[in-house]
Amino acid sequence: MTKPSINTIIEQQLCTGCGACVSESKSQTVKMELNKSGFLIPSLSENEQDSVNMLRVCPFNPNPEESVADEDKIAQNFLGKTKHFDTKIGYYNETYIGYSVNHRISSSSGGIATFIFEKLLREGYVDHLFVVRDVNGSYEYQLFSDLENITQISKTRYYPVTLENLFGQIDLIQGKVAISGVACFLKAVRLKQHYYPGLRDKIPFLVGIICGGTKSSFFTDYLAQRSGIKGKYRNQEYRIKDKNNLSSDYSFSAFDEDDNNHVMRMREVGDMWGTGLFKSNACDFCSDVLTEVADISLGDAWLDEYRQDGLGNSVVITRSTKADLLIKTGIESGELNLKIVPKEAIIKSQLPSFTHRQDAIKFRIWLSKINNNIVPHIRERVLQNISLPYKIVQLQRRRTRSKSLKIWEQNKDAEIFKQEMKSDLELLKNLTKIYHKFRKVFLSL
Ligand SMILES: Cc1cc2nc3c(=O)[nH]c(=O)nc-3n(C[C@H](O)[C@H](O)[C@H](O)COP(=O)(O)OP(=O)(O)OC[C@H]3O[C@@H](n4cnc5c(N)ncnc54)[C@H](O)[C@@H]3O)c2cc1C
The missing domain is CATH 2.20.25 (N-terminal domain of TfIIb)
Incomplete structure (x- = not known):
C-alpha cells in the first residue's frame, strides 16, 4: 500500500480547506482552489514531490506524530495548566453563558469574539487579527488591525475560507497575530506551531468558533x-x-x-445542519465539537432558557489563563453580561453535535475501513458503539450529504434540488424519529 499523502486526503474527500499544507510545499506552485463540489482544496499535481511531507500539518492526517496525535495531546502541549478536564469539554478553566454589551447587536451570537479581538488589539497583546471578513462582496481570511472599525470583523460566514495566505506571509508580518477558526483550522495552526516553534510567540492567541460542519x-x-x-x-x-x-x-x-x-x-x-446538506465529508471524521485546542471557545447558547432572547447568547469556554483574565475583567467592567454556568449547560447546548460527531464516529470509521479508505487518527476515548437504529440514521445521513452535493453540481437549481432531495430528507426524518423513540424506550434518554 502506498504511503498516504495530501493527494490521498484530497481524493478521499478528507480536506476542509484550511490550506496549512500549501506552505509546506517547496514547489510553491500549490494553491487553494474551489473544486467541482464547491470546497476549497489544494490544487496539486499528481507527482507533487512534497505531498507526503505536507501531510504532517493536516488535521486529518491518519498517521500523525505521537506528541501531537490528537486534540488532547495538542491541548496539553499548548494551553499550559488548566483547572479542569472533562471528557466532552476537554482542558478548560471556566464555562460561561452571556453576551457582550457593545457587540452583541452587530454580531452572530453574543458578540464575544468581537469583544475578545478588540481587547487583544487594544491591550497590544497582538498587533493584527487574522479573521474572516468581507472582500469584494464575498468572504475571506485577511489581516485586520483597525480598532475603530472593529465591528467589520463581526459575524460568522458559512462560506469556504482558507488560512493559505497566513502561512505564506507569516514571516513577513511584523508583530503578533490572533486568529479565529473552526476546530480543524486551529488544529492545523497548532501543528504549524509544533513544527515551527517560532510561531508560538508570533501567534499567541486562538479564538475557537464552535462548528457543526463546514459547508460547500x-x-x-x-x-x-x-x-x-x-x-x-x-x-x-x-x-x-x-x-x-x-x-x-x-x-x-x-x-x-x-x-x-x-x-x-x-x-x-428547513434543517440545513442536522441533515448534513452540503457538508464536507471530512467533518464526519472530526471529534472536536468544542474547539479544544483554542485559548477560548465560542458557540451559540442553543438552550431553552436562552432561545427566547432573539439577540442571542454565547457559550464561552476559557482554556488559557489569558482568555479567562480577559473574560473576568470584562465582567468586572460591565462590558460583558456573562455568568458562570455548570459545564453540563455547555454540553447540553451542543448535544446533537456530540451525538453525531463523537458517539457515531466509530461506526463511520468502520464504514470507511470496509471501503478500503484511509481514516484520520481519532482519539481512542471518544470511540463507542451505537445502536442499530442510530447506525441506520448514520447511513441515511451520509447518503443525504453526498447526494446534496451531486444534485447541486449537476443542476444548480433550487426547485430541482428540492424535488430530488425530498424523499431522502423525508426518510432521514422518519428514521431519526424511530431512533428517538428507541432511545426513549430502551436507553431512557
Ligand atoms: C461553519 C460554522 C459552523 C458553526 N456551527 C456552529 C454550531 O454547530 N454550534 C454553535 O454553537 N455555533 C456554531 N457556529 C458559531 C456561531 O455561529 C457563532 O458564530 C459563534 O458563537 C461566535 O459568535 P460571536 O457572536 O461571538 O461572534 P462575532 O462577534 O459575530 O464574530 C465572529 C468571528 O468569527 C470569525 N469568522 C467568521 N466566519 C468564520 C469562519 N467561516 N471561520 C472562522 N472564523 C470565522 C469572524 O472573523 C469574527 O471574528 C458555527 C460557525 C461557523 C463559521
Missing part, C-alpha cells in the same frame, strides 16, 4: 436562489437576528446584480 459554496448558492436571486449574488448575510423572535429564528439575505436585497427566514429552507 453550494450552500450559499442554494440559499441565494431560495431567497429569490436568479443570477449572481453578493454580500450575503447568514445570521440576521430579530429581537422579537427566537434566537434560532434568524434570516439569510443577499444582494442581486441590480442591488436589490433579498431576505429569507432560514426556517423556510
Whole structure:
C-alpha cells in the first residue's frame, strides 16, 4: 500500500480547506482552489514531490506524530495548566453563558469574539487579527488591525475560507497575530506551531468558533436562489437576528446584480445542519465539537432558557489563563453580561453535535475501513458503539450529504434540488424519529 499523502486526503474527500499544507510545499506552485463540489482544496499535481511531507500539518492526517496525535495531546502541549478536564469539554478553566454589551447587536451570537479581538488589539497583546471578513462582496481570511472599525470583523460566514495566505506571509508580518477558526483550522495552526516553534510567540492567541460542519459554496448558492436571486449574488448575510423572535429564528439575505436585497427566514429552507446538506465529508471524521485546542471557545447558547432572547447568547469556554483574565475583567467592567454556568449547560447546548460527531464516529470509521479508505487518527476515548437504529440514521445521513452535493453540481437549481432531495430528507426524518423513540424506550434518554 502506498504511503498516504495530501493527494490521498484530497481524493478521499478528507480536506476542509484550511490550506496549512500549501506552505509546506517547496514547489510553491500549490494553491487553494474551489473544486467541482464547491470546497476549497489544494490544487496539486499528481507527482507533487512534497505531498507526503505536507501531510504532517493536516488535521486529518491518519498517521500523525505521537506528541501531537490528537486534540488532547495538542491541548496539553499548548494551553499550559488548566483547572479542569472533562471528557466532552476537554482542558478548560471556566464555562460561561452571556453576551457582550457593545457587540452583541452587530454580531452572530453574543458578540464575544468581537469583544475578545478588540481587547487583544487594544491591550497590544497582538498587533493584527487574522479573521474572516468581507472582500469584494464575498468572504475571506485577511489581516485586520483597525480598532475603530472593529465591528467589520463581526459575524460568522458559512462560506469556504482558507488560512493559505497566513502561512505564506507569516514571516513577513511584523508583530503578533490572533486568529479565529473552526476546530480543524486551529488544529492545523497548532501543528504549524509544533513544527515551527517560532510561531508560538508570533501567534499567541486562538479564538475557537464552535462548528457543526463546514459547508460547500453550494450552500450559499442554494440559499441565494431560495431567497429569490436568479443570477449572481453578493454580500450575503447568514445570521440576521430579530429581537422579537427566537434566537434560532434568524434570516439569510443577499444582494442581486441590480442591488436589490433579498431576505429569507432560514426556517423556510428547513434543517440545513442536522441533515448534513452540503457538508464536507471530512467533518464526519472530526471529534472536536468544542474547539479544544483554542485559548477560548465560542458557540451559540442553543438552550431553552436562552432561545427566547432573539439577540442571542454565547457559550464561552476559557482554556488559557489569558482568555479567562480577559473574560473576568470584562465582567468586572460591565462590558460583558456573562455568568458562570455548570459545564453540563455547555454540553447540553451542543448535544446533537456530540451525538453525531463523537458517539457515531466509530461506526463511520468502520464504514470507511470496509471501503478500503484511509481514516484520520481519532482519539481512542471518544470511540463507542451505537445502536442499530442510530447506525441506520448514520447511513441515511451520509447518503443525504453526498447526494446534496451531486444534485447541486449537476443542476444548480433550487426547485430541482428540492424535488430530488425530498424523499431522502423525508426518510432521514422518519428514521431519526424511530431512533428517538428507541432511545426513549430502551436507553431512557
Ligand atoms: C461553519 C460554522 C459552523 C458553526 N456551527 C456552529 C454550531 O454547530 N454550534 C454553535 O454553537 N455555533 C456554531 N457556529 C458559531 C456561531 O455561529 C457563532 O458564530 C459563534 O458563537 C461566535 O459568535 P460571536 O457572536 O461571538 O461572534 P462575532 O462577534 O459575530 O464574530 C465572529 C468571528 O468569527 C470569525 N469568522 C467568521 N466566519 C468564520 C469562519 N467561516 N471561520 C472562522 N472564523 C470565522 C469572524 O472573523 C469574527 O471574528 C458555527 C460557525 C461557523 C463559521
